[in-house]
Amino acid sequence: MNIVVLVKQVPDSGAERTLKSDDWTVDRASASNVINEMDEYAIEEALRITEAQGGEVTILTVGPDRATESIRKALSMGPNGAVHVVDDAIAGSDAVQTSAVIAAALNTLEWDLVLAGAEATDGRVQVVPHMIAERLGVPALTGARKLTVDGDTRTIERQTDEGYEVVQATGKAVVSVWDTINEPRYPSFKGIMAAKKKPVKSLSLADLGVAADAVGGANARTTVLAGQPRPPRQSGTRVPDEGEGGVRLVEFLAVEKFV
Amino acid sequence: MAEVLVVADGTASGGVKKVTLEALTLARRLGEPAAVVLGAPGTADALAGPLAEYGAVKIYAAESDEIAGHLVAPKAEVLARLAGEVSPAAVLLASGQEGKEIAGRLAVKLDAGLLTDVSDIAADGTVTQVVFAGSTIVTAKANGLPVITVRSNSVTPEPAPAAGERVSVDATVSDAAKGARVLERVAEQKGSRPELTEAGVVVSGGRGVASAENFALIEELADLLGGAVGASRAAVDSGFYPHQFQVGQTGKTVSPQLYLAIGISGAIQHRAGMQTSKTIVAINKDDEAPIFELADYGIVGDLFKVVPQAVEEIRKRQG
Ligand SMILES: Cc1cc2nc3c(=O)[nH]c(=O)nc-3n(C[C@H](O)[C@H](O)[C@H](O)COP(=O)(O)OP(=O)(O)OC[C@H]3O[C@@H](n4cnc5c(N)ncnc54)[C@H](O)[C@@H]3O)c2cc1C
Ligand SMILES: Cc1cc2nc3c(=O)[nH]c(=O)nc-3n(C[C@H](O)[C@H](O)[C@H](O)COP(=O)(O)OP(=O)(O)OC[C@H]3O[C@@H](n4cnc5c(N)ncnc54)[C@H](O)[C@@H]3O)c2cc1C
Known part of the structure; x- marks a missing residue:
């Protein structure tokens, strides 16, 4: 069972994030960049499957040079190697274009399963796994809180607003996971040392046979026109509870017509 | 006037979701709305x-058990075929997990522009x-066909009675789109509260609520206000409340008229999900909790005193 895990480097969601005012793309240079959190759960799940059933785990990242840090961090958890698609022409790509690049890269690899996070914390578009499945013509099992791989059958519990759905596919598939699926391991010291020597293959668009004018902000099907900080919320009245806090609260709700 | 396809989203209880x-x-604002219903036979009526x-x-009805019995791909396939026939000015969907996923596949199929989590649309398509x-x-x-997913509670729905002419459309699904079979749907949601993302009032509890049993207090207040219950990640991770309610x-x-944060510190990742609420109220015993920085009204106090008293007061006022 060979598994490719899609790992995106994103600006830390715990720090301030901004858009560049020239092209309205994410200011990644000044941000503190980390592995997209959900992707760590995908890595963990892939490792658990291959540890139990054999096979290799490969990390696949599309991103600028500096994404190398995240790739090494991902490798320190245990995967065998990585593929890094890096090309200046990709900058500013939208989800449709990004998925084309990822799909082309997957076509150069041998895999049985692709694992991804359910959502990236920067774009939050939640669509890349289905887009890749659409392009590759394989089923997508998305939003998993549980994954069972039994021979050729993959079954997930897909989290929904009402509860969950049991969804099944056979053969090659793309699976995306939420943080409810497992608890990712911390890299060991040995893992961190080993990661430095693991193979990271760098691929350009030319290597993938993707035309440079099919990607990038200038050729995207969506254009960001402007971005501006949302005026911060003002803090309002703060009342200490001196025994009447609940009543005061309801008085406020009544004035605002909620009660 | 060009048609604008609006994919209808149904509620668990058989109605139309407010976001639709x-x-x-x-x-x-973009053209003439035409709803598209994708689901099991009987859904459109x-x-x-x-x-x-x-x-x-118009109401385009694409109904088959194959659509209902598989994940997302059949819906995108049927929708792409319909879009090919009617050349819409735009396609609109709800910005939930499934709406985004259908939209993503559709955008790839039609080489269209995908815009997710949209809260407003101008007449020129911006x-x-x-x-x-x-x-x-x-x-x-x-640039090209806009495929737009609309975030809940973005605008006030305005009635504009129209013909709603039913048009049955081809609902056949290729084998390629039937790869992900839905074997079972399990409902875990308790009670008849409004859905979290659609609710006008959301009452959320955090780690401060301290146990799953104590969440009954949050539920009680939510029910009195006709609201949904939410939870912080710390509350979910501690097993106090199910994950699908995490804000x-x-x-x-969520972006309700009223958001109550109870025993929630207000970490940036929590704010990410509730910052655009109209009115924010916080109850927290720590007067330096960051949640107060964005609360319109805050009570500094013990939630186990404040909430029961508020519940009692609302009951008294409601008679
Ligand atoms: C604030 C913001 C808003 C945006 N809005 C839109 C929009 O409305 N429409 C649009 O088309 N684009 C949009 N984008 C661009 C879009 O985020 C990027 O094209 C991105 O590469 C794909 O979206 P995502 O990361 O949000 O993917 P998601 O679908 O949320 O990511 C899911 C998973 O896919 C995998 N993945 C995603 N990207 C990569 C990658 N580069 N390398 C490896 N694995 C990856 C990861 O496993 C990830 O967990 C937006 C970007 C930002 C920052
Ligand atoms: C990548 C990432 C993603 C995340 N995503 C999310 C997310 O989606 N949602 C989310 O919520 N968090 C998320 N978090 C976690 C977030 O950073 C916080 O850890 C979390 O929101 C804290 O939850 P809390 O406020 O309930 O708990 P705490 O921060 O522990 O706060 C509890 C609060 O309750 C108060 N309190 C305690 N007892 C009482 C009492 N008796 N009466 C009144 N007040 C009391 C305390 O003063 C305190 O302010 C994410 C973190 C990361 C790193």
């Missing part, structure tokens, strides 16, 4: 009333998106 009515309202009332000139934990507002547009960066984004 919002999408129909926004669609009128059940939803027809509200769809017509809120402006659907959309507004609130990004980065509600800290940044972006305007964007599609924040890695949970749901």
Whole structure:
């Protein structure tokens, strides 16, 4: 069972994030960049499957040079190697274009399963796994809180607003996971040392046979026109509870017509 | 006038989701709204009333058990075929997990521009998106066909009675789109509360609520206010409340008229999911909790005293 895990480097969601005012793309240079959190759960799940059933785990990242840090961090958890698609022409790509690049890269690899996070914390578009499945013509099992791989059958519990759905596919598939699926391991010291020597293959668009004018902000099907900080919320009245806090609260709700 | 396709989303109890009515309202700015119902046989007739009332000139009914029995891909396939036939000015969907997924596949099939989590649409097709934990507002547009997912509670749905003419459409699905079979649907949601992302009032509890049993207090207040219950990640991770109710960066984004944060510190990842709420109220015993920085009204105190007293007071007022 060979598994490719899609790992995106994103600006830390715990720090301030901004858009560049020239092209309205994410200011990644000044941000503190980390592995997209959900992707760590995908890595963990892939490792658990291959540890139990054999096979290799490969990390696949599309991103600028500096994404190398995240790739090494991902490798320190245990995967065998990585593929890094890096090309200046990709900058500013939208989800449709990004998925084309990822799909082309997957076509150069041998895999049985692709694992991804359910959502990236920067774009939050939640669509890349289905887009890749659409392009590759394989089923997508998305939003998993549980994954069972039994021979050729993959079954997930897909989290929904009402509860969950049991969804099944056979053969090659793309699976995306939420943080409810497992608890990712911390890299060991040995893992961190080993990661430095693991193979990271760098691929350009030319290597993938993707035309440079099919990607990038200038050729995207969506254009960001402007971005501006949302005026911060003002803090309002703060009342200490001196025994009447609940009543005061309801008085406020009544004035605002909620009660 | 060109048609604008609005994919209808149904509620668990068989109605039309409010976000669909919002999408129909926004669609009128771009052209003539036509609803699309994708589901098991019988779904379209059940939803027809509200769809017509809120402006659907036509209701395209694509109904088959194959659509209902597989994940997303059949819906995108049927929708792409329909879009090919009617050349819409735009396609609008709800910004939930499934709506985004259908939209993503559709955008790939049609080489269209995908715009997710949209909170406003102008007549020229420019959309507004609130990004980065509600800290940044972006305007964007599609080059080519816009495929837009609309965030709940973006606009007030406005009735605009229209014909709602039923048009049956080809619902056959290719084998390629039937790869992900839905074997079972399990409902875990308790009670009859409004859905979290659609609710006008959301009452959320955090780690401060301290146990799963104590969440009854949050539920009681939510029920009195006709609201939904939410939870912080710390509350979910501690097992106090199920994950589908998590509000924040890695949970749901809500934008209700009223958001009550109870025993929640207000970490940036929690704010990401509730910052655009109209009115925010916080109850926290720590007067330095960051949640107070964005609360319109805050009570500094012990939630186990404040909430029961508030519940009692509301009961008294409601008679
Ligand atoms: C604030 C903001 C808003 C945006 N809005 C839109 C929009 O409305 N429409 C649009 O088309 N684009 C949009 N984008 C661009 C979009 O985020 C990027 O094209 C991105 O590469 C794909 O979207 P995502 O990361 O949000 O993917 P998601 O679908 O949320 O990511 C899911 C998973 O896919 C995998 N993945 C995603 N990207 C990569 C990658 N580069 N390398 C490896 N694995 C990856 C990861 O496993 C990830 O967990 C937006 C970007 C930002 C920052
Ligand atoms: C990548 C990432 C994604 C994340 N996504 C999310 C997300 O989607 N949603 C989310 O919520 N968090 C998310 N988090 C976690 C977030 O950073 C916080 O840890 C979390 O929101 C804290 O939850 P809390 O406020 O309930 O708990 P705490 O921070 O522990 O706060 C509890 C609060 O309750 C108060 N309190 C305690 N007892 C009482 C009492 N008796 N009466 C009144 N007040 C009391 C305390 O003063 C305190 O302010 C994410 C973190 C990361 C790194």
